[in-house]
Amino acid sequence: MPKFDQVLHVRLGSLKEAVTDWGQTYDKLVKLQEKAENGLQVKADKADWEGENAGVTRPFVKKTAKEFGDAAKVADSIRNILRDALAEFKSAKESLEKLIEEAPGKGIRIDPDGVVSYLIHPDRRSKNYNGPKPDQADFDAMRSAIKAAIDKANDADDVASRALRTVVGTDENNFSGTDYDNLKEASKAQDAEDAKEAAKIVKKGDDATPAEIDKLNKYLKDNKGDPYFAERFALEVGPKGSLEYWADMGVPGDGPSRLGIDHRDKLAELQKNWSLTLAAATHSTSPEMEQWKADVIKAGSDPIQSRGAHPYGFQVMSNLMRVGDYDDKFLRNYGNALVVAEDKITHGGSQPPGRAWYQPQQAHLNWIGGGAGQDPMSGFMEALGHNPKASTEFFNSDIDLTPENGKDDKKLNAFDYFSKDRDWPEELNDKGRMSKEPGYDSLGHALESATTGHAYDAPAEGLKDVRTAENAEVMQKVVEYYGSEPKHMHEQPGIDDSLGKMGSAYIDEFNRSLEQENETSKQEMPDSPFGFNDEKGHSRFGGKFDNELLWSRADTLGFLGTVTQSETGHAQLSAAQTVYTTSVMDEVAPKPGSGAARELDLTDAKTTLRIGAETHAIFDQSRMGQIDEDYTKDSDEHKKAVGRTTEWVKFGVGAAAAGGVAALTGGAGGALVPLATETVGGAVVTFLGMEADDIAEKYEEDELLKKKSDDLKDEALGTGKENALMPGQAYARAPGWSKEDANYLEEELTKYVKDSRGHVRDDSLPDPYKPSKK
Structure with a gap:
């Protein structure tokens, strides 16, 4: 298989000459074929031969004349194969040359062996750097284009080499007569x-x-x-x-x-x-x-x-x-x-x-x-x-x-x-x-x-948010059924991870529903920071949902509360919520450095963080309730399950965000999360770059098993609360704020988030699942 450098530096002059030579050979053989058929064979057919001449010479002459025709077909086929292979190799070479030429303008470097990297690594950029800043999607697109060019050359090489062997044939005494008009x-x-x-x-x-x-x-x-x-x-x-x-x-x-x-x-x-x-x-x-x-x-x-x-x-x-x-x-x-x-x-x-x-x-x-x-x-x-x-x-x-x-x-x-x-x-x-x-x-x-x-x-990386009204129609059925009673999920083993992924894909719409205080209303709150509408304010799910919710608050509480009773569902949705909240902050909060923090309107930012905090509280309370139901209090299994409840943060930090979606590719399994902004900016980038605590070390098994379950739960819920603060912290720490502004924002937003988590105590969450006694 040709490699990057071989395709890029391939010399095609000899191949071009071969195409010309075989074309000339074909022209000569066609003339010889005409002479053989119109001269030699015609005369042999008209000859009044008897005996051996009739039985041997005439078939020999006929076969010889045919061989000229077969030779011409072979020459023509070789010319056609080489001609199309030349075109494919040339196209692949030109594609790589163009990519190399365009790469620096995108802030990308292509090494001699085809490896793609930063032209100037972020760690080595000066403070005044204003050049291109490629993201993961840019790198993926470049790698994909390089691969496509190499694959094109490889396919042409494989087909051409095999075709040439077929054309030549295995009979040393006869031309194959194989006739190919083109490589295809x-x-x-x-x-x-x-x-x-x-x-x-x-x-x-x-x-x-x-x-x-x-x-x-x-x-x-x-x-x-x-x-x-x-x-x-x-x-x-x-x-x-x-x-x-x-x-x-x-x-x-x-x-x-x-x-x-x-x-x-x-x-x-x-x-x-x-x-x-x-x-x-x-x-x-x-x-x-x-x-x-x-x-x-x-x-x-x-x-x-x-x-x-x-x-x-x-x-x-x-x-x-x-x-x-x-x-x-x-x-x-x-x-x-x-x-x-x-x-x-x-x-x-x-x-x-x-x-x-x-x-x-x-x-x-x-x-x-x-x-x-x-x-x-x-x-x-x-x-x-x-x-x-x-x-x-x-x-x-x-x-x-x-x-x-x-x-x-x-x-x-x-x-x-x-x-x-x-x-x-x-x-x-x-x-x-x-x-x-x-x-x-x-x-x-x-x-x-x-x-x-x-x-x-x-593969989650590189996917786009393609949800339609028809997709949402199925999701409405999913939420209605699986959110109506926890047993519907718990009595279908193996479906919880899929429900978690589906919930992650609609986390924006669930946030819209949770903003509504009325549990049965499907009316969107005015000027909501949530949901994805186009430039004219229209929903991707049709005009009906420009101002109407896919689900009521009660529907959302039932579904999210049920799915996060599962360890996998809790991890997936917790990570998705944090990434989504961070993206909304990027979209609706005042841009870092746009003014003195104390004088800025933080209404949308606070609404965003309040709903995020409430949602995490729903998740954490639902999971803790199910752990209490599943395991005996103070048992090793109970403590280990509690200890795992905050590990979701690792999945969020490992997410890749670009083009309006984030891909959670960590231990929670691949999940796609819609973002509120097409351009991934300061808060999201800051959040994804934050180092998560090594929770596995924090809850070392020996220490974990020494604690009482109640103490461990309090500690885990406290850690969950701290983790839910990260979107606000990412916003406050984003480049552009002065130290004074950053400190003010972190203090103000942290207090607001902590106060918001308690609001969920007024909600009716699904009861933990209790298997029926048979």
Whole structure:
């Protein structure tokens, strides 16, 4: 693979000469071909030969004439391949040269090996420095552009080298006659060839060796993201072929299924690569692929016969869509058909889904974590988790349970069914225990994508806030249901982290709701500093929400109070709230140095800090209440749980902020937090640069276990209060204030925050969850 310096300094003169030389060679061979065909071959055909001359000489002359034509095709193909490769290499080289030229103007340095860094590091800038100050988004964009240029050269190099070997052929006595008009055509031919060879391995079934499975994996991996290869592979194997093969792989015995015993990692890799390949294939709208998609759905209700088990097609296919972005329409049609099938085999819900999907001889269909794959809804939820558009539409839809009957109106609400009504079956989880966690974890992933507009596992860095009215519609359902009773979250193991991420993505709207003192009102407070509106004051969620809230204060208290009963939810939302509050301070508080602090209007700043302080109090009280319920007072488990309640600060300090969002990438898991300002300024930067106390050391286990729970709780709540002060401290310490102003602001705002936390005592927070006694 060409490296940065090789692409940048590549000399293309020889390649350009080769293109010219092969063009001239082609012209000469065409003339020789014409002479051979119009002269030599014509005369041989007209000759009145008998005996050996007729049987040997004439075919020899004919074959020789053909060889001139084949030679011309080969020369033309080589010229075309080299010509297009030259263009690609030149384009990649010019792209890198342009990036190097533009980098200093952005405050970025590109080293000889392609490493990106500051042109002048912040620590070495003079006090009067007014040059460009690149942020993380600038560095990410530069690295991405460099990678794109190198990848372009690498792709051209791979396709051209393979195409040239094909053109030359392996027969020393004959020209191959291969004819390529361009590099793209050569690439498609290579894709078709790879797909055919990969399909041959699949069709071997039990006769395939582990080495051949490795080869199959390589074909799928090397062509990852190539839509033409994906389509050819899907069609070569066929809908039933994929289902039957994968079913066989999960049945204990000989053949490829032995991989599950001896080489689980190979099966996990194969499942991921196969899933990515089929996902790419579903985006094709060719008649053949449209039929393939219809046939896969049609086969969903049929048992797939393997060596021993006979799982339904839906059970198999759902495990082949756990990874990758499947086509929107295909997912909608597949999901609707899957729900209809479940309704039928459960006899309208009278039988639990787990029993209905149960097979006497179980096939192990999922190797990448998240259950053994018996419940097809789990894999389908994972597919929705990777396609936000399809997921959003699905959870905002009603599913026709009798599509064959146009007269009745038997429908099922998708959100209600999966979140409220469905009895999710237990599966073997990744810890080796039977649990409903795999299903609810997958449901959470699907809801994350439906509410945030991003795939649930998309790298948080570089993402933008893309929430729409349709996303918010799903989030309203989430808040209404999971905030109505704590048991809805607690009795769905594995969903709390997803609820925390969803809450983080809507932290701005929750702040708007908490500003309203009336618990049932949905009227936005006038001149609110919260929420994101465009320049004309319009909400991203539609005109209705310009002045109306997505949720009442009571709705918000119910949801946030429930989610932060969970340790993970508490950590995620605490970090999100602090980062968001800091960004609002950047947006609405007087700019540092804009006047004497004592004379500035701090109304919006104080409102921002008051709501932030109240929100942290909700979080802390909810978590402490649940700890008291879960663990015996003064037990080691109780003390350790209390000791962990303030560690969220590490996640906030580790956040990366740019372009109107912050990415929490610390121990709380990746979460996206909307910011109140597109330009990340003084307070946010100051906050993210602050060093957090090493809380792990503060609560050393030996010392922690010596204390009484009540004392430890008081100390932890005190630390939580101190941590909630950080947005105000970041504002007061931002560059621009005099020492006197900074001291005044820190004292004034600190007092205000501490007083505000007590306001939550008047709120009705959800009671801690108590498991029902069976």
